[in-house]
Amino acid sequence: MRSLLIATIFFFAISPLQSQERPIPFPAKNNKDTSKSETLWDAAYWKDESGQFHKFGHVQTQLEHVVRDGKEIIRATRVYDLKMTRxxxxxxxDDKQITEESEGKLVRMEYTSSLSRIQKELTALPKGYLISTKTPTENYEDKIGDFPLVGFATELQILKEPRQLEDKFDYYYFEPTLNAAVKVLGKIAGKDRFKSPEGAILEWQRIDLQGAKIGGILPPSASIWVDPKTREIKQTMMEIPGIGYATLVRTTGDQAKAANGKLPDIQAxxxxxxxxxxNxxxxxxxxxxRITLEFPIAPGDLLKPSHLHTIVQRQDNLSFELTVKALREPPKNAVKAEPAPxxxxxxxxxxxxxxxxVIKLSNTASRGQVNNWDKAQAMESWLNKNFRFVSTKVMDTAAQVANDPNGLSGDCTEVAMLLAAMCRAQGIPSRTAIGVIYADNPKPHFAFHMWTEIYIQGTWLGLDATLGRGSVGPGHIKVTDASWEGERGQTPLMPVMQFIGKHPKIEVLKN
Structure with a gap:
């Protein structure tokens, strides 16, 4: 489950362990196997719209036993090498994660993010876990509850255990992209037939996996196939927004590291x-x-209610009509409003x-303005002119962007966060809105987007430093919003992932 879920939101790597360890023989799987370690290789493929599979990387997993302070530890190292385009x-x-387990419980995990320059360490406490995080601009610690977390080694054993049709099971693992424990629900779903490269018909047992809701949203499901005789995992498949159907196929090291084919474009x-x-x-x-979905879902479960949205549900439960209104300025002659939380x-x-x-930038960009609306518009305009848009960053914080020695740069997520931070620095309540935006280069479409909202006179108004127009119009379809308070992971992105994952079709009706 975790092998592919991590690619849906964020990309992590890990630094080597620094502790002193000595290897001991890996437990024998049978009378002949007395190796000290076991290495597993998976080739990664994605499925395009025509149904063709293309290799885009590989995953390597190594299992070994070590002894530390007289205690036996099962250490699993998983290295990702997946290539994509944006x-x-x-x-x-190029993620690398190391999990360490003792008596079936996760006791330590280390990883870093090469793209966002974040280092993390998860350590077991007498009750719960401590998460230590380092970034270029701050260090902090979080705690999570006493979940029965497992590492890669125990997860593999759970998936390989013999079970009967319709049997159910569950387990917890730590998902670094969400900075949280995730519960996985498994079910034995029967057997499927496959044709080997030699033409033989193979029958493998399918296990369906579904993560529990995260922020009220179900993550994409996954399926794993195992050989019913050897209980070895043969392949894993999961739908990933931005990639499509991705499949990990168990193979040899040489085949896993073979040349890649056409790479998935997560933007397209x-x-x-x-x-x-x-126009x-x-x-x-x-x-x-008119928004039409592949599967029925209530609009209220798909789009967060907004004072700018009017929704009319159609009888088939597969489509609904959505009217989006522009709000260009604060309400005039407004009564005294409640302050923002x-x-x-x-x-x-x-x-x-x-x-x-960030404070310095906000003072510079809003200089000469008196009221909050004029300040916010001035900061939006200033960022639009002074921010360099690149697609090589992934969810940098406002402080990281503001302190980048190479200048202000990023994509819509970075500039939306930075504008929100600059507004708060001026005492203006702010949040980010997350959804899709109309674009027509080269062809008309809606694309993932993040922008900023500010609270003035009891009303939330949109600003988008990517466009720099001084307001937000009906070309922005908002799915959700977030204050990001207390958030270290990417949970606020889950609603828009669900929206895109429903493969919506959008038809323009009228203005």
Whole structure:
């Protein structure tokens, strides 16, 4: 489950362990196997729209026993080498994670993120776990509850245990992209037939896996096939927004490291095509759409309620009509409004409004402005002119962006977080909105997007430093929003992942 879920949100790598260890023989699987370690190789493939599979990398897992302070530890090292594109940029998920277990319980995990320059260490406490994190701009610690977390080695054993049809089981693992424990529910689903390269018909047992809801959203499900005789895992398949259907196939080291084929473009694979262009959509007062889904789901479970949305449910439960209205300025002659909750003013991990450089930028960008709306618009415009848009960063914090010696750069997520932080530094309540935006280069489509919302006179108004238009129009379809308070992972992105994962079709109706 974790092998592919990690690719849906974030990309992590890990530094080597620093402790002193000495290897001892790996437990024999049979009378002949007395090796000290076991290495498993998986070739990674993705499935395009035509149904063709293309290799885009491999995963290596090594299991071994070590002794530390007289205690036997099972250590599993998993190394990812997955290549993808994002527009014209090619990047590698070169994640390396190490889990250490004692008596079937996770006692330690180390990893780093090469893209976001984050280092983490998970350590077992008498009750619960301590998560220590280092970034270029801050160090912090979090704690999670006393979950029965398992590492890679125990997870493999759980999946390989003999079971009967319809049997159910569950386990917990730590998901670094979410900074949280995730419960996985498993079910024995029967047997499927496969054809070997030699033409033989193979019958493997399928195990269906479903992670429990995260932030109220179900993550993508996965299926694993095992040989019913040897109980060896043969392949794993999971649908990943941005990649499509990804499959790990157990193979030899040479085959796993063979040349890759066509690489998945995570940007193109998440775009929602439109059949027509809409001229000047971001300047229009409103726009109506028909959204059609592959599977029935209530609009309220898909889109967070918004004062700018009007939804009409259709009878088939597979489609609904959505009208999005533009709000260009604060309400006039508004009655005294309730103040925004503190979470929209507090500095937090991603929206680091107390950072000295963020404060400096906010003062520079809003200089000469008096009221909050004028300040916010000025900061949006300033960022649009002074921010360099690149696709090589992944969810850097506002402080990381502001303190980058190479200048302000990133994509929509970085500039939205930075604008929110600059607004909070000026005492303006803010949050980020997450959804999709209309674009027509080269063809009309909706694409994943993040922008900023500020609270003025009891109303939330949108600003988008990516466009720099001074307001947000009906070309933005909002799925959710987040203050990011107390958030170290990517849980707030789950609703838009669900939206895109439902493979919606969007039809423009009228303005």
């Amino acid at each position: 527009g014209r940029a090619v990047f590698t998920l 694979n998440t775009d929602i095509p439109l059949s027509q262009r809409v 000047q959509i971001h300047s229009l007062p409103q726009m109506s759409y 503190p979470e929209y003013l507090n500095s937090c991990h991603y929206i680091t409004s107390n950072d000295a450089e």
